[in-house]
């Protein structure tokens with residue numbers, strides 16, 4: 762039988778909003794008059810990026826990249842590539858990578874190393890969610906919303922097979938099969 766999986770709210774929209782305000786306050790303090798460039802990793806970060814930049818209320822610019830990791834199923838091979846590169850110049854800019862979830866760390870480590878090569882004035886990482894138990898490469902998260910246990914979540918930009926990105930809460934899928 763093909764039943765819809767059940768969704769259980771793990772982080773409510775209220776808690777997400779509070780975390781976004783907290784992160785924005787930290788970033789604002791560090792980047793005031795620095796005109797930072799925020800680089801979101803698509804697609805998952807689109808909602809977090811939209812809320813974060815509105816909460817920041819300082820002059821800034823945004824850009825996006827899309828990355829693909831080659832591998833089969835849920836296991837990433839570790840090889841990351843661009844599907845879409847950013848278009849903004851990075852040299853001498855204060856750059857902040859904006860990511861939904863740092864899982865293995867491979868995506869953010871790849872983008873960090875790529876951007877570092879371009880000579881930014883500074884480079885930091887802001888992630889809404891962190892699954893430290895899944896890490897395969899070390900990455901420093903400078904601004905973090907929440908740590909998660911090793912559970913697959915959806916919502917607030919994140920997906921399962923492109924579904925659930927529009928959920929307002931961050932939810933865990935309970936397979937009810």
Ligand code: IMP
Pocket residue numbers: 802805837860861862863864865866867868869912913914915919920921
């Ligand atoms: P990493 O390269 O393994 O750190 O993977 C990061 C990407 O995998 C994130 O940007 C998410 O898009 C995706 N991802 C990791 N864990 C989850 C999850 O629990 N739900 C949905 N997407 C996830």
Ligand code: MG
Pocket residue numbers: 802803804805806861862
């Ligand atoms: Mg992502």
